[in-house]
Amino acid sequence: MQTLKTWVSVNENCDFSIYNIPFGIYSDKDVKHHVCSAIGDYIIDLFELESRDVFDMDRSVFDNQYLNSFIELGKPTTNKIRNKIIELLCDENSFLKTDTAFFNKVFKKQSDVKMLLPVKIGDYTDFYSSIDHATNIGTMIRDPKNALMPNWKHLPVGYHGRSSSICVSGHSFYRPKGQQKPADSDQPVFGPTKLLDIELETAFIIGKATHMGDSVSTANAGDYIFGMVLFNDWSARDIQTWEYVPLGPFLAKNFASTVSPWIVTLEALEPFRVKGYVQNPPLLPYLQYKGDRNLDIKLDVYLKPQNGEENLICSSNYKYMYYTMEQQLAHHTVNGCNINVGDVMASGTISGPQPSEYGSMMELTWRGTKPITLKDGSERKFVNDNDTVTIRGYCKKDNVRVGFGNCTATLLPAK
Numbered sequence: 001m002q003t004l005k006t007w008v009s010v011n012e013n014c015d016f017s018i019y020n021i022p023f024g025i026y027s028d029k030d031v032k033h034h035v036c037s038a039i040g041d042y043i044i045d046l047f048e049l050e051s052r053d054v055f056d057m058d059r060s061v062f063d064n065q066y067l068n069s070f071i072e073l074g075k076p077t078t079n080k081i082r083n084k085i086i087e088l089l090c091d092e093n094s095f096l097k098t099d100t101a102f103f104n105k106v107f108k109k110q111s112d113v114k115m116l117l118p119v120k121i122g123d124y125t126d127f128y129s130s131i132d133h134a135t136n137i138g139t140m141i142r143d144p145k146n147a148l149m150p151n152w153k154h155l156p157v158g159y160h161g162r163s164s165s166i167c168v169s170g171h172s173f174y175r176p177k178g179q180q181k182p183a184d185s186d187q188p189v190f191g192p193t194k195l196l197d198i199e200l201e202t203a204f205i206i207g208k209a210t211h212m213g214d215s216v217s218t219a220n221a222g223d224y225i226f227g228m229v230l231f232n233d234w235s236a237r238d239i240q241t242w243e244y245v246p247l248g249p250f251l252a253k254n255f256a257s258t259v260s261p262w263i264v265t266l267e268a269l270e271p272f273r274v275k276g277y278v279q280n281p282p283l284l285p286y287l288q289y290k291g292d293r294n295l296d297i298k299l300d301v302y303l304k305p306q307n308g309e310e311n312l313i314c315s316s317n318y319k320y321m322y323y324t325m326e327q328q329l330a331h332h333t334v335n336g337c338n339i340n341v342g343d344v345m346a347s348g349t350i351s352g353p354q355p356s357e358y359g360s361m362m363e364l365t366w367r368g369t370k371p372i373t374l375k376d377g378s379e380r381k382f383v384n385d386n387d388t389v390t391i392r393g394y395c396k397k398d399n400v401r402v403g404f405g406n407c408t409a410t411l412l413p414a415k
């Protein structure tokens, strides 16, 4: 990795190092919505920055509620913009550093702005690609001897979710209500879910559209992936258990999901590639790939009771994924299904092999049989009303850190 040194002061534990330079949308008392990047504790307003013509382009693309138009410029352009930002932040003689009045226009404290949903999401797909998660769930709700369905090691299982209820970090949502069938009853009952769960996931954002009939290969998939975010796919386990046969999740999943506001580019993540899972039995040719295509992303989940402290409840890693993003995208499009800029494709819950690495409460408490004790002495089997859950994630190698910021949301009592 080329060593970069910026004149902006950045704490070594900060997610937004000079190696990151992610993209997002912010708002504050003066700005309705501008495209921005981040360094250290600051956001960088790219609309204001372009008033000096640094990227030599029409700056109106930066005055936008969503990143879609920016992403549609294509990777050659967005990568050039990202590299130019890095260059300006490393140049000790940059006017950005020397012109204090201009600096104050372009740089704002992250704590003083509100981050918005980064993309207008067309379609949302959720995969199920962590072997430890699929094995745990299969063991609990079906049969320990046949925890994985026969198709699981041959294709990345997924389903089409709903985008209307995907919210940016910092939101709250109501405990969902629905049908459940208690074990001791032969009839379903209706009421607020009793088993409200988290799902520790990441998601990738589509950066280039295809036409119907086209397929994306594993080798070319990187051209179609703009970057990644953290993702909490909130789930109601009792509603899910009753409704999911035969078509999969429906009301158990579509009431809320949370995304982190910064899209970390695939280019920023490249240095953290690691070897993928050994896939045996071998896959059909369209799912095969070459090289190290997994990613070492440390993922932590924190639960905070109302007025309480944060409790670390899970530490997992993206590298436990059985299928890579490239395989997921190749599979998604192999039938000719078209994709659009801003589509969100989530990983599925990412669990590791150790119990402390399980990415859902369902697994962490083994369906409520092993409650978690929090610092305040209270117990959790699932998420309680007014609990706040935060996912954090970052890559670190040779003291270079690239992270995602927070993916946080609060559960309100049922409405």
Ligand code: CA
Binding pocket: 126, 127, 199, 201, 233, 348, 349
């Ligand atoms: Ca999920």
